[in-house]
Amino acid sequence: MEIYDDIVVGSGISGLTTALILGMNQRKVLLIEKAPKIGGSLSRFYKKGIPFDTGFHFSGGFSKDTVLLDMLSVLSIKDDIHPEFISKPENNRFLFENQKKSFMFSPGFDQNMKEMLSYFPNEEKAILAYFSKVKDVREKTTAMNIRSEVEMQKSLDEDFISLKNMLDSLTKDKTLKTLFGAFSMCHGTEPSQISFANHARVSYSIYESIARVKNGGHSFIKALIKKLKKYDVKIKTNTFISSCENIEKRRVGTFVLNNGESIKAENCIFTIHPEEILKTFKEENTSKAFADRVNSFEESFGLFLCFIKFSKKGHQPFDPAIITLYPDNDMNKFFDPEYKGDRPLVLVQNSEEVKKEKVSVINAFELTYWDEVKQWADSKTGKRSKDYEIYKQNKTNRICERIIKSFPEYKDCIEVIDSASMLTFRDYLNSPYGSAYGIKQKIGQFNLFGRIQYKNTFAAGQSAILPGVLGAMVSGFTICRYLLSKDVYAKFIKKELEE
Numbered sequence: 395m396e397i398y399d400d401i402v403v404g405s406g407i408s409g410l411t412t413a414l415i416l417g418m419n420q421r422k423v424l425l426i427e428k429a430p431k432i433g434g435s436l437s438r439f440y441k442k443g444i445p446f447d448t449g450f451h452f453s454g455g456f457s458k459d460t461v462l463l464d465m466l467s468v469l470s471i472k473d474d475i476h477p478e479f480i481s482k483p484e485n486n487r488f489l490f491e492n493q494k495k496s497f498m499f500s501p502g503f504d505q506n507m508k509e510m511l512s513y514f515p516n517e518e519k520a521i522l523a524y525f526s527k528v529k530d531v532r533e534k535t536t537a538m539n540i541r542s543e544v545e546m547q548k549s550l551d552e553d554f555i556s557l558k559n560m561l562d563s564l565t566k567d568k569t570l571k572t573l574f575g576a577f578s579m580c581h582g583t584e585p586s587q588i589s590f591a592n593h594a595r596v597s598y599s600i601y602e603s604i605a606r607v608k609n610g611g612h613s614f615i616k617a618l619i620k621k622l623k624k625y626d627v628k629i630k631t632n633t634f635i636s637s638c639e640n641i642e643k644r645r646v647g648t649f650v651l652n653n654g655e656s657i658k659a660e661n662c663i664f665t666i667h668p669e670e671i672l673k674t675f676k677e678e679n680t681s682k683a684f685a686d687r688v689n690s691f692e693e694s695f696g697l698f699l700c701f702i703k704f705s706k707k708g709h710q711p712f713d714p715a716i717i718t719l720y721p722d723n724d725m726n727k728f729f730d731p732e733y734k735g736d737r738p739l740v741l742v743q744n745s746e747e748v749k750k751e752k753v754s755v756i757n758a759f760e761l762t763y764w765d766e767v768k769q770w771a772d773s774k775t776g777k778r779s780k781d782y783e784i785y786k787q788n789k790t791n792r793i794c795e796r797i798i799k800s801f802p803e804y805k806d807c808i809e810v811i812d813s814a815s816m817l818t819f820r821d822y823l824n825s826p827y828g829s830a831y832g833i834k835q836k837i838g839q840f841n842l843f844g845r846i847q848y849k850n851t852f853a854a855g856q857s858a859i860l861p862g863v864l865g866a867m868v869s870g871f872t873i874c875r876y877l878l879s880k881d882v883y884a885k886f887i888k889k890e891l892e893e
């Protein structure tokens with residue numbers, strides 16, 4: 395029987411981060427991944443020779459002195475990750491399709507505030523209050539500082555007020571509220587359900603800067619695999635835990651894998667969806683309270699993606715750009731799961747090198763909910779019904795229509811190479827509903843994080859503290875702090891940051 399200090403389950407950014415930190419601290423680590431390849435949502439795919447991203451298109455947090463840069467330094471992969479900043483305001487744009495209004499923003503928290511003031515001169519009080527509250531939350535969030543000595547994140551007043559209620563208390567201007575709430579697209583929970591604090595935690599780093607990464611998530615996967623090998627972390631793909639056995643004194647004695655192997659480990663850290671974790675525990679050994687808690691979680695929203703090639707004679711390859719199309723200025727309406735009209739559509743433009751030539755691409759993604767595809771939930775990728783193909787084609791056509799309506803000059807220049815629904819993401823990313831961010835970060839909800847069910851089983855990952863690549867990495871650091879002990883972790887962070 396193989397014996398490890400730690401088993402890490404799931405090889406997305408949270409699992410890779412967790413496994414590497416433990417490996418760097420002389421722990422004997424096994425990383426297991428259900429899919430044939432490691433990387434989870436960081437993966438890219440190639441069609442007609444063009445690389446397209448699945449779950450990592452851009453991130454905040456690459457500007458100076460940020461938690462993301464600290465984390466990359468500690469993992470010693472900072473030199474392998476090359477951000478491509480979105481620096482021109484026209485490349486960070488919000489278009490209100492019905493109102494025919496457009497707003498552009500330069501990088502920088504203070505700069506965003508100044509530009510917002512210039513667009514809404516009569517809303518100075520609301521704008522100053524909003525930005526001051528976002529900054530205040532960020533500064534008080536110790537979990538977003540891996541150097542912090544504080545062990546437990548204290549709840550803030552803003553953890554108990556919803557984004558919607560906060561914005562309603564600041565202004566009546568719907569367009570301004572929609573712009574304040576713009577980065578709801580980066581946490582997947584509607585404004586009436588997410589706390590203002592969690593919205594602020596996600597949005598702050600995006601106000602500071604937005605960047606794509608050269609070669610997308612693959613640059614993370616490549617760099618992290620190299621380091622995992624250096625620290626002898628064992629990786630098994632096509633592997634998952636089929637059951638937890640020999641439970642004594644609330645500790646799992648043996649983790650049984652799908653290939654029948656039995657593994658002993660001091661700790662097992664799950665970085666996967668809570669429903670996937672629950673499947674691993676036998677019903678008779680699982681408390682009803684734990685199962686009820688997992689079953690009560692709601693899923694964050696998903697994204698329908700069109701992967702587009704853009705070609706036009708004489709055109710310059712795209713600089714990285716993010717353009718968000720809002721059908722209307724009522725954010726609460728189009729984040730409502732029951733709403734039937736067009737929803738926000740984000741166009742991430744960039745260019746990729748294909749056979750030494752630059753090819754311009756657009757990843758167009760529209761907010762969507764599971765209800766839209768649940769009728770085909772029993773089908774598998776590559777074997778779906780005609781109805782489903784019609785649904786996909788209709789969605790794709792509507793997305794192209796909206797793009798061309800806002801950018802008539804794109805007519806005859808866009809070629810949809812592929813598209814993906816929540817079912818596609820479910821099947822490729824092994825997440826039960828193919829949502830963008832796992833379970834919702836709902837106000838007052840106690841998501842799975844830290845020790846769960848047994849003394850030696852733990853949860854981290856995107857559903858734990860904060861979603862997105864940055865939030866998922868933070869969850870990996872925070873769980874390792876707990877497992878390694880506060881002092882060992884503090885010494886490790888200090889040493890790696892000084893090197």
Ligand SMILES: Cc1cc2nc3c(=O)[nH]c(=O)nc-3n(C[C@H](O)[C@H](O)[C@H](O)COP(=O)(O)OP(=O)(O)OC[C@H]3O[C@@H](n4cnc5c(N)ncnc54)[C@H](O)[C@@H]3O)c2cc1C
Nearest residue numbers: 404406407408428434435449451452634824830856862863
């Ligand atoms: C379409 C889309 C676009 C997105 N765009 C962005 C973006 O631009 N920027 C951003 O920051 N975030 C984005 N996100 C969110 C971001 O990708 C995630 O929050 C983050 O990558 C999650 O990382 P993770 O490691 O927690 O989970 P995942 O990346 O989902 O990794 C979990 C891994 O666990 C594996 N697994 C599942 N079950 C088991 C099991 N039982 N045993 C073993 N392995 C298992 C899965 O195969 C997977 O590899 C997007 C997500 C989607 C879906």
